[in-house]
Structures are given as structure tokens and as C-alpha cells.
Amino acid sequence: MPKISEKGQSMPSSPVRKLVPYAEAAAARGMHIYQLNIGQPDIKTPEQAINAVKNADMEVLSYSHSAGNQSYRDKLTTYYNKNNMNLKSEDIIVSTGGSEALLFAMGSICDYGDEVIIPEPFYANYNGFAMASGITVKPISTHIENNFSLPAISEFEKLITDKTKAILICNPGNPTGYLYTQEEMDQLSALVKKHDLFLVSDEVYREFAYDGRQHLSVMSMPGLEEHAIMIDSVSKRYSMCGARIGCLVSKNKEVIATAMKFAQARLSPPSFAQIAAEAALDTPQEYFDEVISEYIERRDILIDGLKKIEGVEVANPGGAFYCVAQLPVDDTDVFAQWLLEEFELDGETIMVAPAAGFYSTPGMGKNQIRIAYVLEKESLKKSIRILDQALKAYKG
Incomplete structure (x- = not known):
């Protein structure tokens, strides 16, 4: 059998997309998933x-x-x-x-x-x-x-x-x-x-x-x-x-x-x-004013909510629409998969991006996740509640 290159074998998988098969399986079971893992804004294109x-x-x-x-x-x-x-x-x-x-x-x-x-x-x-x-x-x-x-x-x-x-x-x-x-x-x-x-x-x-x-x-x-x-x-x-x-x-x-x-x-x-x-490029400034105002509101809801969850530490972002949160778990790769395979709250769960893939130093970020606050505010509030309940239920 022809051999795959060492370069190809060494290429890292996307920490954002590698959980997609588990999300697809959860969706097929009828689960509603709040996708906090990917920076795909829900804002309308101009x-x-x-x-x-x-x-x-x-x-x-x-x-x-x-x-x-x-x-x-x-x-x-x-x-x-x-x-x-x-x-x-x-x-x-x-x-x-x-x-x-x-x-x-x-x-x-x-x-x-x-x-x-x-x-x-x-x-x-x-x-x-x-x-x-x-x-x-x-x-x-x-x-x-x-x-x-x-x-x-x-x-x-x-x-x-x-x-x-x-x-x-x-x-x-x-x-x-x-x-x-x-x-x-x-x-x-x-x-x-x-x-x-x-x-x-x-x-x-x-x-x-x-x-x-x-x-x-x-x-x-x-x-x-x-x-x-x-x-x-x-x-x-x-x-x-x-x-x-x-x-x-x-x-x-x-x-x-x-x-x-x-x-x-x-x-x-x-x-x-x-x-x-x-x-x-002809998009008026009003578009950005509204979008930025919306993201600030989303950020504040997310950061305030995460800070209220026991054991969670979070940095306060000054730009973009992401934050990194540190969770009271040993391995967020395992936790993120568990969220999709085994956990639900009223038929809903969340999909997050384990943060280890955003580091190059081995072992760094194992207890961190990246959250993209690209969902509307009510969905973010539900997502925070799901994360809170999931951490209380998680045994890993």
C-alpha cells in the first residue's frame, strides 16, 4: 500500500472542527447544539x-x-x-x-x-x-x-x-x-x-x-x-x-x-x-456600530455568566469575538466530546473548542476551551446554563 507522507501525518487536526462527527451524531439523535466552537458570525452579510x-x-x-x-x-x-x-x-x-x-x-x-x-x-x-x-x-x-x-x-x-x-x-x-x-x-x-x-x-x-x-x-x-x-x-x-x-x-x-x-x-x-x-466596502459605518454594540453585549453576558460558574476562570477580551475559559476538568478534549455524546439539558447541549490545539507547547491549554460568542444573546444565556450544569454532572 502506498505510504502517506510524514508531513501529511504530522499535520494537526483542527481543534475547532475535529468534533464535527460527534456533533453530527448528536444532531441525528435529535439534540439541539449551540455551536460555540467556530467563529461563524450569525450577523447578516451586508x-x-x-x-x-x-x-x-x-x-x-x-x-x-x-x-x-x-x-x-x-x-x-x-x-x-x-x-x-x-x-x-x-x-x-x-x-x-x-x-x-x-x-x-x-x-x-x-x-x-x-x-x-x-x-x-x-x-x-x-x-x-x-x-x-x-x-x-x-x-x-x-x-x-x-x-x-x-x-x-x-x-x-x-x-x-x-x-x-x-x-x-x-x-x-x-x-x-x-x-x-x-x-x-x-x-x-x-x-x-x-x-x-x-x-x-x-x-x-x-x-x-x-x-x-x-x-x-x-x-x-x-x-x-x-x-x-x-x-x-x-x-x-x-x-x-x-x-x-x-x-x-x-x-x-x-x-x-x-x-x-x-x-x-x-x-x-x-x-x-x-x-x-x-x-x-460600501457598507456604512452604522453597520459596524450596530455589530460592535451587539458583540459587546454578547461578550458581557458571556463573561459575567462564566465568572459565576464555580471553578471557571476567564479572560476578558478587548476585541474579536472569542474568549478563553479555564475549566475545573483535566482534559477539555474529553469533556467536549462528552458534552456531545453523553450530556444533555432538556434536549440541548453545547459544542466548544478545546484549547490545547491553540498551543504549540505540549501540555498547555489542556483544561481550557475557546468560546466564540457568535450566537444571539438568549442562546448564549442557555449555553452558559448548559455548561454550568454539565460541569456539575461531569465525573472526568
Whole structure:
């Protein structure tokens, strides 16, 4: 029998999606499942985007430019420059989701065996992208006791070797919801300039900043023109996860020229989805005001509810729509499966994401879960009650 590659065998399973078979089996038994495991917003996609696809007048669904439609990149430039980024359209390569942009970035700046430092817990697919690219992740741990804030810069410097090529952050963070401060961003800026590294910033949750705080983009920071690479996506901003449109942004011309070779190899990003994404840029500010207000209310309901559950510790997110909760159980992988296979409360249960898959350090996050507060408020209240009762019933 032909043998599967070692790389393929080493690819990690998604901590968000690996429980799907158990959820499908529970649903087949008639169970109602509150899905807190995946960042799929229930917010409506802007009607401008939907209508643009419905009304598209074309006879041939053709390739776009490998860097993406010029009209879309021009419009993206205007959007970014309202956020003080001072970009040109040639600084942008449109990708098939933020995922492809991350793969382009890793392929452009790292060789096999090179290292990227990432504060953990981090978006689980960073592990998979690094594995696929032959890159070693060097994790630097953040802690729930400190709300997952940035570790001391001295801890970063301990990890830097001649193989280190970049520091990768997610801001605001997935899975923690942590929003980096100006001081923390300044510290990272000084560090990458000192050691001549890239600073890759995954900013797909940029719009979701709470409590009067502002998101600071790596692209708006002076002196980082040759160091900064931004990853972005329409998935969360416009509740368009299925569009699979993202982009890689950098003022470093060599990075863009190299990433273009990867873009050309996959031909072009999806044409219909670019039409939707371009139209979405006309979404009025009122849409975001309402969405952010809704997420703040959901966050407050969730965090307040979790804090009332005995033995649960939770960090308070300043952005995105996730939080990490620490539970009084030994292994949340087992607990999450048990919730779907054996527990119910009035015919309902919850699906959560075990947090160990968001770490690279073995053994970290075993008693933590990520919760996405993407459900409406009454569903969140029911989910909190289910978790409370489940923890009281759980014997593991």
C-alpha cells in the first residue's frame, strides 16, 4: 500500500472542527447544539455584497489578475488609507481567504527549517500552515492570569536565533480576544528592527475593538515599511466567511514581488467573491456600530455568566469575538466530546473548542476551551446554563 507522507501525518487536526462527527451524531439523535466552537458570525452579510453578486452582468466567469481585480485593490487602498496606512494598490495581493495570505507570507520570508515566534495560544491553523511550509514554530506563552497580554520582550529575545525570520501576532487575537496596546506594539516594532525580522500581523478582526479602545495596525506604524506584513480578510468584518477573500499587504516591494510568484502559481482569487468583497466596502459605518454594540453585549453576558460558574476562570477580551475559559476538568478534549455524546439539558447541549490545539507547547491549554460568542444573546444565556450544569454532572 502506498505510504502517506510524514508531513501529511504530522499535520494537526483542527481543534475547532475535529468534533464535527460527534456533533453530527448528536444532531441525528435529535439534540439541539449551540455551536460555540467556530467563529461563524450569525450577523447578516451586508446587502450590498449579496446584491452585487445577484446583479453581476457577465457572460464568462473568467480569471482575474493574479493579484486580484484592480478595482477591488484600488477600493481596498482607499479603505486602508482612511485608517492611516498610506498604501498603494500595488502593496496589496488579494488571496483566497486570509489563510492563503498567511501561506504566501510564510513561503515568501522563510526557508525550510526557519523559525517564527508566535505568542500562544494562537489561531490553531498557524501550526498547520507552518508544518505545510516546513517552518518551526517557536511559541512564547501568554497566560490567562495576565489576560494573555504580551510577554516581556526579554522573553522574545531568548528565542531569537539565526534561524528566526519573523514574529507573528494576531491582533485582536484568536482565540483570546486580546487587543495589543500602543506600548506593546512599539516594543514589537523596536524588537523586529533591532534583530532585522519581519513582523507579520493577522488583523482580520480589526473592526472589533471594544471599551473605547482603538486597533493599531502594523501598517500605520512608522519605520516598519520593510518589516511589516499584514494579513487581512473579509470573513469576519462583513460576516462573509464563505467568500474566501483575504489579502496580503506590505510596503516591502521584495515581499510583494515574491508573494506574487505564489499568487501566479494558483492563478487567481475567486472572481464572484471579489465582486462581493468590493461591494462590501460600501457598507456604512452604522453597520459596524450596530455589530460592535451587539458583540459587546454578547461578550458581557458571556463573561459575567462564566465568572459565576464555580471553578471557571476567564479572560476578558478587548476585541474579536472569542474568549478563553479555564475549566475545573483535566482534559477539555474529553469533556467536549462528552458534552456531545453523553450530556444533555432538556434536549440541548453545547459544542466548544478545546484549547490545547491553540498551543504549540505540549501540555498547555489542556483544561481550557475557546468560546466564540457568535450566537444571539438568549442562546448564549442557555449555553452558559448548559455548561454550568454539565460541569456539575461531569465525573472526568
